[in-house]
Each structure stands twice: as C-alpha cells, then as structure tokens.
Amino acid sequence: MNVADWAVLLGTLVGIAAYGVWRTRHVRSLTTYLRGDAAIGWGTIGLSVMATQASAVTFLSIPGQGFESGIGFVQNYFGLPLALIIVCAVFLPMYRRLNVFTAYQFLGQRFDDKTRLLGAGLFLVQRGLAAGVTIYAPAIIISTVLGWRVDLVVVFTGLLVLAYTVAGGSEAVALTHRWQVAVIWAGMATAVIVLLLRLPPDLGLNGAAHVAGALGKLRAVDFSLDPSRRYTVWTGVFGGLFLSLSYFGTDQSQVQRYIAGPSLRNSRLGLMFNAVLKIPMQFVILVLGAFLFVFYQFVPPPVFFNQAEWRRHAEDGRFRAIEAEYAGALAQSQSAIRGWLEARGTDDAAREASARAAMVSANDRAHAIRAEAKSALVAVDPRAKTKDSDYVFITFILTQLPHGAVGLLLAVMFSAALSSTASELAALGTTTTIDVWRHLRPLATTDEARNVRVARRFTLLWGAVAVGFALFAGFAENLIEAINILGSIFYGVLLGLFLVAFFLRWVGGTAVFLAAFIAQALVIAMYFSLSIGYLWYNLIGCAACIGLSLALQAILPSRAPVAGSGRT
Amino acid sequence: MTPAPRPDERGGAEPPDVPGFRTWWGVYLFVFGWFVLVIVLLTVFTVVFS
Numbered sequence: 001m002n003v004a005d006w007a008v009l010l011g012t013l014v015g016i017a018a019y020g021v022w023r024t025r026h027v028r029s030l031t032t033y034l035r036g037d038a039a040i041g042w043g044t045i046g047l048s049v050m051a052t053q054a055s056a057v058t059f060l061s062i063p064g065q066g067f068e069s070g071i072g073f074v075q076n077y078f079g080l081p082l083a084l085i086i087v088c089a090v091f092l093p094m095y096r097r098l099n100v101f102t103a104y105q106f107l108g109q110r111f112d113d114k115t116r117l118l119g120a121g122l123f124l125v126q127r128g129l130a131a132g133v134t135i136y137a138p139a140i141i142i143s144t145v146l147g148w149r150v151d152l153v154v155v156f157t158g159l160l161v162l163a164y165t166v167a168g169g170s171e172a173v174a175l176t177h178r179w180q181v182a183v184i185w186a187g188m189a190t191a192v193i194v195l196l197l198r199l200p201p202d203l204g205l206n207g208a209a210h211v212a213g214a215l216g217k218l219r220a221v222d223f224s225l226d227p228s229r230r231y232t233v234w235t236g237v238f239g240g241l242f243l244s245l246s247y248f249g250t251d252q253s254q255v256q257r258y259i260a261g262p263s264l265r266n267s268r269l270g271l272m273f274n275a276v277l278k279i280p281m282q283f284v285i286l287v288l289g290a291f292l293f294v295f296y297q298f299v300p301p302p303v304f305f306n307q308a309e310w311r312r313h314a315e316d317g318r319f320r321a322i323e324a325e326y327a328g329a330l331a332q333s334q335s336a337i338r339g340w341l342e343a344r345g346t347d348d349a350a351r352e353a354s355a356r357a358a359m360v361s362a363n364d365r366a367h368a369i370r371a372e373a374k375s376a377l378v379a380v381d382p383r384a385k386t387k388d389s390d391y392v393f394i395t396f397i398l399t400q401l402p403h404g405a406v407g408l409l410l411a412v413m414f415s416a417a418l419s420s421t422a423s424e425l426a427a428l429g430t431t432t433t434i435d436v437w438r439h440l441r442p443l444a445t446t447d448e449a450r451n452v453r454v455a456r457r458f459t460l461l462w463g464a465v466a467v468g469f470a471l472f473a474g475f476a477e478n479l480i481e482a483i484n485i486l487g488s489i490f491y492g493v494l495l496g497l498f499l500v501a502f503f504l505r506w507v508g509g510t511a512v513f514l515a516a517f518i519a520q521a522l523v524i525a526m527y528f529s530l531s532i533g534y535l536w537y538n539l540i541g542c543a544a545c546i547g548l549s550l551a552l553q554a555i556l557p558s559r560a561p562v563a564g565s566g567r568t
Numbered sequence: 569m570t571p572a573p574r575p576d577e578r579g580g581a582e583p584p585d586v587p588g589f590r591t592w593w594g595v596y597l598f599v600f601g602w603f604v605l606v607i608v609l610l611t612v613f614t615v616v617f618s
Contacts, residue, residue: 213617220610
C-alpha cells in the first residue's frame with residue numbers, strides 16, 4: 001500500500017463516520033435515536049437493509065466460495081424474495097400499526113413479558129456473538145495479508161463504528177449506509193473491470209465463462225434431493241425462506257432498518273428493492289470468484305493463498321517440492337485449457353471431448369496438489385489454518401489492482417464491516433433499552449435526554465462486548481458459514497415464536513414459551529449430533545416450536561382469549 | 569413507551585403509488601415473477617456453461 005491507498009482508505013472511512021456524527025449532532029429524542037429520521041425515503045431504507053445484510057465476509061468470503069466451489073452458493077438466497085414478500089404482507093403492517101421500536105415488543109403485546117424477554121434474549125445472544133464475528137472477519141484476513149496487528153484493526157473498526165452509532169443512533173446508521181453502499185458498489189465494479197481487463201486477450205469474456213463452466217464453477221442450480229448436499233434449490237428455497245423470514249422478520253437489526261420512515265409504503269418499497277436485487281448481486285460476486293479461478297489458471301497463484309500461514313510453516317524441502325509440482329501442474333492445466341478452446345472451435349466432437357477430459361484431468365491434478373499442500377501444513381502443525389479461499393480475492397486486490405484502487409477495495413471491506421456492525425449495535429442497544437431495561441427501571445416519560453443517554457450507554461456496552469469477543473475468541477475458519485450456522489441454530493425457534501403469534505391466535509404465552517425452550521434445546525442437540533445441511537435447522541427449529549406450542553396448548557389449562565399484557 | 573398507532577396506517581390499505589401497480593398484491597406478484605424468471609435464467613445459465 002502506498003500513500004494514495006492510505007488516503008483513499010482513511011479518507012473514505014473517517015469521512016463517512018464524521019459525516020454520520022455531524023449530521024446527527026442534534027438528535028435529542030429517543031424516537032429519532034432508535035428509529036431514525038421520520039422523513040427517510042424508500043431508497044435509503046432499501047440501501048440500509050442491503051448494507052445491514054452485506055457484511056465484509058460477503059465481499060471477502062463469497063468470491064472465495066466462487067473460486068473454490070463454484071457459484072452454487074447463490075441458491076442460499078432463493079428463499080429471500082419470498083420471505084420479503086411475506087414480511088411486507090404480514091409482519092411489517094403489524095409492526096407499524098403497533099408503532100413498536102422492536103419486534104419483541106409485539107411478542108409482549110401478543111403473549112406476555114416472559115415470551116417477549118425470551119425472544120429478545122435469543123436475539124441478544126445470537127446477534128451479540130455475530131457482531132463479534134462481523135468485526136473479526138475482515139480484521140483477521142486483512143491483517144494477515146498486510147502484516148498488521150489484528151487487535152489494532154479490531155479496535156480501530158470498533159472505535160470508528162461506535163463513534164457514529166453511539167452518537168447518532170439509528171439515524172446515523174441509515175445516513176452512513178447510503179455512502180457505504182456507494183463505496184462498496186464503486187469498489188466492486190472496479191475489481192470486476194480490472195479482472196476482465198487482466199484476462200488473456202485471446203480468452204475473452206465468453207471463453208472465460210466456458211472454461212469456468214467446463215471446470216464445474218458455474219453450476220448455479222442443483223435440483224438434487226440428497227439432504228446431505230449443502231446447497232441445492234430445495235435447501236435454498238425452503239431452508240433459505242425460513243432463514244430469511246427469521247432474519248428479516250424477527251431480527252431487530254433488520255426490523256429497525258425498515259420500520260423507520262414516514263409510511264408503510266416506504267418500508268415496503270425498501271424491502272421490495274432488496275427482493276429484486278439480492279440474488280443478482282450475489283450472483284455477480286460469485287461469478288467474480290469463478291472468473292478469479294480462470295484468471296489464476298493463466299497467472300500462476302501461490303499454491304496456498306494464505307501466504308502468511310504458508311511461510312510460517314513451509315521451511316523444508318517438501319514444501320519447495322510442492323510449490324514446484326504445483327507450478328508444473330498449472331502449466332499443464334493452462335496448456336490443456338488452450339487445447340480445449342482450440343478444439344471447441346472445430347466441429348470435431350470427439351476431439352473436443354478428449355480435450356475437455358484432458359483439461360478436467362489437469363485441473364484435478366492441480367487441485368490435488370493444493371490439497372496436498374494443506375495436508376503438509378497439518379502434518380507440520382495440526383492447528384494450522386488450512387482454509388485459504390477467504391484469501392483469494394484479497395490476494396487479487398493486493399497484487400493486481402493499481403494503487404488507489406487497492407485503498408478503495410480495502411475501504412469496501414471495512415465499509416461493509418462497519419455498515420453491518422452499526423446496524424447490529426444499534427439493534428442490540430435498542431432491544432436492551434426497550435425490552436430489558438424498561439422492566440428494571442422504566443424510562444422517564446418526559447426526560448428525553450436521559451432516555452437517549454440510556455440508549456447510548458447500552459449501544460456502547462454492546463460495542464465493547466463485540467470488540468472484546470473479536471479480540472479474545474477464536475472463530476471457525478469459514479467466516480460466512482460461521483455466521484449463517486449461528487443464525488440457523490437460533491433463528492428457527494425465534495421465527496416459530498412469531499409465526500405462532502401471527503397465525504395461531506388460540507395459543508397462549510406459557511405454551512409457546514415452553515415450546516420455544518424445548519425446541520431450542522432440540523436444535524442445539526441435533527446440531528452437535530447430526531450431519532445435515534445447516535439451513536435445515538431453520539425449518540426444524542421453527543416446526544418444532546410451532547408443533548410443541550400446539551401440543552402444549554392442548555394439554556395446558558385453557559386460557560382467556562388473547563389480549564396480551566398490553567405492556568410495550 | 570409505545571406511541572399511539574399511526575393514523576395513516578390504521579386502514580392498512582395504503583396504495584403502492586408505483587406506476588403500473590394499483591395494489592400491493594400486484595407489486596408482490598411482479599417480484600414473485602421476477603424471482604421465477606431469475607431461477608429460470610440461472611437454470612439456463614447452468615445448462616449452457618456446464
């Protein structure tokens with residue numbers, strides 16, 4: 001990195017944070033602090049929802065997924081548009097009609113205080129841990145490749161996000177999201193353009209797509225019914241529907257984004273904006289990864305992308321031999337690719353099939369050597385980090401992009417981390433203030449300054465928890481999966497609570513409370529004892545919560561018609 | 569702590585005010601149609617490039 005990169009990186013990050021603090025310097029009302037600007041437009045709501053969901057791992061890990069496993073991960077998002085339609089039609093009108101600050105207030109009105117606290121508690125545990133992962137994820141990757149101290153990166157990210165989130169609350173979060181999304185789109189467009197320009201001229205976009213496809217990287221959909229397959233159309237539509245419904249319908253970090261604004265219309269249009277754009281956006285990021293795979297067939301990459309980890313262990317001759325063997329395999333693979341492209345241009349089907357088989361075989365050999373390199377690392381150090389796909393895109397950024405653009409792409413990663421962390425911290429602070437603190441010490445009805453102070457302190461507290469978790473905890477190697485697995489374990493039950501609340505009007509608070517507890521224990525036990533795609537836990541947790549609620553309601557003493565506690 | 573319901577939303581029949589759409593169900597149908605189209609295009613993409 002040179003001065004231009006540093007100027008772009010720090011100018012962008014500090015500039016946006018300062019803008020958020022400055023624009024919200026007059027926030028004095030708790031409603032504005034927790035819900036944001038009452039005149040916010042649907043475009044800002046849509047961008048804010050998008051920025052909240054897209055964390056840094058979206059832009060670091062997903063290109064790596066495309067590189068390593070192809071673009072099948074896009075199926076994970078198939079349930080999202082359907083979930084957003086349901087949220088718009090069922091959840092959102094209820095939240096706005098009750099004019100709640102948090103989704104869990106609705107549970108309190110529909111059931112009772114203990115169910116509201118259970119819902120808020122599930123959210124606080126899950127999102128509190130996830131906020132730590134959101135900060136840690138880009139910090140560990142970027143600090144590893146640039147040789148920075150990871151603790152300093154974590155603290156810098158934490159302080160920057162806390163500066164404007166604590167100062168301006170939800171309004172600052174939404175205002176900064178607009179600019180952060182602009183930086184993200186500009187940066188990713190730059191990366192795509194540079195990648196396309198760096199592909200061999202004789203290959204072209206079409207040739208690159210065919211090479212990626214022939215080597216299995218462009219299988220977007222898989223209609224297999226095998227439940228052990230992690231990403232299929234069915235896990236995406238059904239598991240993804242439940243994951244997205246839980247996330248958008250019951251996770252306060254999202255609910256807080258779209259209940260802002262002057263009207264139901266603006267909130268709905270903001271969500272529909274995401275329903276239309278999300279799958280195409282993820283597709284583009286995954287295809288970027290698949291094209292990086294093609295690019296690295298022609299520009300020899302390191303045998304292991306996490307070079308810091310590799311250099312730490314690769315001292316003896318065995319590692320040099322692996323590197324040499326990999327270089328030879330890549331040369332063969334490149335030659336085989338060119339042979340196949342040439343054969344494709346002829347009408348000789350037999351020759352094309354033979355060239356294709358040779359290309360696939362050469363690629364398999366290169367892949368096997370990469371696997372051997374990882375085994376060699378584990379042989380030297382059983383605790384070595386062997387997953388390097390998260391380092392693919394950042395390696396490309398640092399080695400192929402011109403100065404200035406490197407700073408911009410690093411700003412993309414940090415902007416994405418800041419945008420999702422800000423929403424998480426604002427939501428954690430809001431939930432703690434409204435759903436927990438009120439039961440211990442009711443908020444002053446007239447002293448708005450005190451109310452805002454309380455909310456600020458809780459936001460600050462959760463920021464400290466997230467930074468502390470990021471500093472002292474070890475995380476799973478695949479960061480985006482770690483977040484999704486964590487979400488899948490807790491979200492299903494949380495969604496079950498809300499679906500019972502919306503659709504099973506005769507079920508009471510005690511039945512659903514006990515059912516949620518048992519269902520959550522069941523999901524955790526299954527996670528540690530079974531080997532099924534994690535998206536299914538959304539469905540299982542939700543179904544268990546609903547089924548047990550019905551069963552318990554049938555055996556528990558009958559209750560008065562639903563009225564709720566009336567407390568919010 | 570919870571303010572009174574917003575007057576403009578008590579009815580729940582706020583029009584989308586989007587050109588070409590008179591009801592929200594029309595908007596949802598459009599988004600669903602877009603989703604189906606995206607799945608079809610991705611399936612075609614998979615077939616063409618695999």
